[in-house]
Amino acid sequence: MRPAPSSVDATQDLLAEGRYVADRSLATALFLALKLGRPLFLEGEAGVGKTEIAKVLGDTLGRRLVRLQCYEGLDVASAVYEWNYPRQMLEIRLAEAGGEANRDALAKDIFAESFLIRRPLLQALEPHPAGPAVLLIDELDRTDEPFEAFLLEVLSDFQITIPELGTIKAEEPPIVIITSNRTREIHDALKRRCFYHWVDYPDARREAEIIEARLPGIPERLTAEIVGFVQRLRKTDLFKLPGVAETLDWTQALTTLDRLELDPRTINDTLGALLKYQDDIAKIQGSAAERLLADVKNEVAANQAVGV
Amino acid sequence: MADLTGMDDPVIRDLPPGRFALNVMHFARALRAAGLPVGPGRVLEALRALDAVGFGSRQDLYWTLHAVFVHRRDQKELFDQAFHIFWRNPKLLERLMQLVLPQLENAEHSPVKEPEVSRRLSEALAPERRPAETAGEEQQEVELDAVMTFSDREMLQAKDFEQMSAAELEEAKRAIRRLRLPLMQVPTRRFRPDPAGPRVDLRQTLRRSMREGGASIDLARKRRIVRTPPLVVLCDISGSMSRYSRMILHFLHALTSDRERMHSFLFGTRLTNITRDLRQRDVDVALERVGRNVEDWEGGTRIGACLRDFNRNWSRRVLGQGAVLLMITDGLDREAGAGLEAEMERLHKSCRRLIWLNPLMRYDQYAPIAAGAKAMRPHVDVMHSVHNLDCLEDLVSVLSEVGPRTAEPVTSLAA
Numbered sequence: 001m002r003p004a005p006s007s008v009d010a011t012q013d014l015l016a017e018g019r020y021v022a023d024r025s026l027a028t029a030l031f032l033a034l035k036l037g038r039p040l041f042l043e044g045e046a047g048v049g050k051t052e053i054a055k056v057l058g059d060t061l062g063r064r065l066v067r068l069q070c071y072e073g074l075d076v077a078s079a080v081y082e083w084n085y086p087r088q089m090l091e092i093r094l095a096e097a098g099g100e101a102n103r104d105a106l107a108k109d110i111f112a113e114s115f116l117i118r119r120p121l122l123q124a125l126e127p128h129p130a131g132p133a134v135l136l137i138d139e140l141d142r143t144d145e146p147f148e149a150f151l152l153e154v155l156s157d158f159q160i161t162i163p164e165l166g167t168i169k170a171e172e173p174p175i176v177i178i179t180s181n182r183t184r185e186i187h188d189a190l191k192r193r194c195f196y197h198w199v200d201y202p203d204a205r206r207e208a209e210i211i212e213a214r215l216p217g218i219p220e221r222l223t224a225e226i227v228g229f230v231q232r233l234r235k236t237d238l239f240k241l242p243g244v245a246e247t248l249d250w251t252q253a254l255t256t257l258d259r260l261e262l263d264p265r266t267i268n269d270t271l272g273a274l275l276k277y278q279d280d281i282a283k284i285q286g287s288a289a290e291r292l293l294a295d296v297k298n299e300v301a302a303n304q305a306v307g308v
Numbered sequence: 309m310a311d312l313t314g315m316d317d318p319v320i321r322d323l324p325p326g327r328f329a330l331n332v333m334h335f336a337r338a339l340r341a342a343g344l345p346v347g348p349g350r351v352l353e354a355l356r357a358l359d360a361v362g363f364g365s366r367q368d369l370y371w372t373l374h375a376v377f378v379h380r381r382d383q384k385e386l387f388d389q390a391f392h393i394f395w396r397n398p399k400l401l402e403r404l405m406q407l408v409l410p411q412l413e414n415a416e417h418s419p420v421k422e423p424e425v426s427r428r429l430s431e432a433l434a435p436e437r438r439p440a441e442t443a444g445e446e447q448q449e450v451e452l453d454a455v456m457t458f459s460d461r462e463m464l465q466a467k468d469f470e471q472m473s474a475a476e477l478e479e480a481k482r483a484i485r486r487l488r489l490p491l492m493q494v495p496t497r498r499f500r501p502d503p504a505g506p507r508v509d510l511r512q513t514l515r516r517s518m519r520e521g522g523a524s525i526d527l528a529r530k531r532r533i534v535r536t537p538p539l540v541v542l543c544d545i546s547g548s549m550s551r552y553s554r555m556i557l558h559f560l561h562a563l564t565s566d567r568e569r570m571h572s573f574l575f576g577t578r579l580t581n582i583t584r585d586l587r588q589r590d591v592d593v594a595l596e597r598v599g600r601n602v603e604d605w606e607g608g609t610r611i612g613a614c615l616r617d618f619n620r621n622w623s624r625r626v627l628g629q630g631a632v633l634l635m636i637t638d639g640l641d642r643e644a645g646a647g648l649e650a651e652m653e654r655l656h657k658s659c660r661r662l663i664w665l666n667p668l669m670r671y672d673q674y675a676p677i678a679a680g681a682k683a684m685r686p687h688v689d690v691m692h693s694v695h696n697l698d699c700l701e702d703l704v705s706v707l708s709e710v711g712p713r714t715a716e717p718v719t720s721l722a723a
Contacts, residue, residue: 072629073497085510092517107518141628145568183628
């Protein structure tokens with residue numbers, strides 16, 4: 001297990017090691033969160049790399065990743081712990097058959113740790129030989145307010161109380177990353193305890209770097225065209241703009257089809273990798289795509305002439 | 309914030325205690341009439357507190373009474389106004405004038421300047437004047453001119469709302485009480501203990517059984533919790549809807565304080581999110597904020613453009629978790645429904661249920677012939693007439709109706 005980075009630059013290098021290209025603002029927010037032991041709250045559109053940060057952190061710091069995927073109605077039984085009832089029932093029956101009459105002893109046996117089913121939050125707080133975990137609370141906006149309130153408590157004390165076992169407290173708090181797609185506004189009380197960062201779409205240069213880091217060996221010209229095209233798409237008025245994940249998908253699709261440069265037909269055929277709404281596809285397909293592509297080609301040619 | 313510097317008042321000290329107690333009581337009654345929850349117990353407490361503090365100065369009097377009567381931040385303003393009006397005895401002022409206190413040269417404390425007084429308060433301080441029914445008051449039964457016109461010019465102005473009268477406040481409160489109706493309930497994944505519930509609660513069963521020492525296992529049961537889906541309101545405040553906007557805002561404020569998941573938007577020529585403004589507990593303060601923040605009162609309507617804005621920037625954020633959407637508009641669109649249909653379709657597909665309240669539908673001959681209304685019509689689950697939007701009850705009845713999401717729009721006439 002590696003220690004946390006000691007500066008913003010080190011944080012950026014650490015992420016780069018995990019093939020994650022972060023801009024300065026994100027690296028700063030992450031560095032502060034690690035340094036001050038606060039959760040990092042990442043909000044942004046789908047597919048800009050929020051969840052990926054937690055995975056990369058786990059990998060590079062050599063910590064285990066505990067992931068809590070949120071959904072509406074998530075409760076303590078599926079987020080923290082649950083007792084293994086069938087086994088407990090069996091235990092009671094066995095005790096009866098064996099003529100065990102000591103009630104207190106039985107209760108102790110029944111609610112022993114071996115009957116406990118650990119859910120993500122408990123896993124993240126329990127002492128572990130591999131050291132503290134990276135706790136990823138994914139898509140928190142999908143839960144409802146009661147769970148948020150409960151989480152507030154957990155994140156302030158890093159302890160959980162199970163009536164039969166007592167209080168379980170993390171020796172060293174885990175690194176907490178919370179992500180949200182903003183399908184509802186998270187309550188201010190929770191945001192206040194975190195470092196907040198809005199993860200935005202990358203600019204052209206950074207997007208090219210991301211493609212380079214994630215899918216090495218793509219011809220430079222194709223990368224430039226892909227990035228140019230996607231960047232222009234994000235300036236058009238679409239219902240759902242393509243994220244970085246879509247860019248990478250599309251790049252992979254194009255290399256699978258052995259394309260070395262973009263042409264209108266290929267774009268029309270593979271637009272489904274970029275745009276996920278029929279209205280958007282209908283809007284871009286055909287003439288609009290051709291126009292965008294012509295712009296991109298001109299730009300790439302100009303850059304090459306200058307030798308950028 | 310009350311400015312009480314230089315308010316030391318030697319005269320208050322000289323008031324006979326009996327008379328003073330009476331004044332405190334009258335003051336408390338004025339506060340109660342203005343809507344602050346002040347009971348007789350509080351008056352006694354105030355007298356005791358004043359006794360403890362002593363009648364040293366006006367400032368002490370202010371803060372002592374403040375400590376007793378105010379227990380929410382939004383009551384502060386009302387208290388402040390009431391105090392300054394009530395305890396400004398003209399006789400006291402005259403005596404002060406004779407003493408020629410230098411502070412009185414401050415324009416702020418000159419008795420000439422009448423501060424703007426909350427309407428609730430002036431009613432409370434002058435109870436013999438009947439509330440409402442002044443000559444300029446709008447009639448209750450509104451005769452709508454169904455002429456399909458609207459102003460072409462966007463009017464950018466901050467509207468100064470007439471404040472809520474005590475009678476209206478009472479009515480709104482009653483309406484809120486009626487609002488606690490089973491609005492369409494949807495099941496959640498959570499459970500609550502219920503002896504007659506359909507499922508076995510094993511965790512509880514075992515805990516209970518262990519209390520008995522495992523001798524017997526009687527089953528504890530549980531049932532799914534149901535809750536109301538979030539509600540999102542899109543309300544038209546263009547010129548043709550202006551006569552309703554005030555009552556609708558009262559209604560939205562009532563709803564906001566009643567429900568946990570509620571978002572409100574106003575649109576005319578642009579879209580404004582007023583959810584946070586409405587979270588103020590005091591209705592006057594809330595409406596005043598809305599009036600400040602919304603810029604396109606009573607201008608034209610660009611329904612298409614506003615819906616587009618909503619779809620792009622807000623729909624994913626507020627329509628999650630299966631929200632019910634309530635649109636309040638007459639469908640008269642300046643741009644004659646341009647681009648409206650596509651946006652309505654998108655809107656309809658991203659919410660649980662779309663209810664359209666249309667004040668024009670009270671006319672028997674009404675048919676959605678205006679281009680805007682025509683474009684909206686196919687994408688609405690329920691289209692309701694609201695006979696009289698001034699009356700909150702119609703709205704409540706529309707909202708508490710449980711109905712399935714239908715493919716064919718249903719037109720029902722509110723009784």
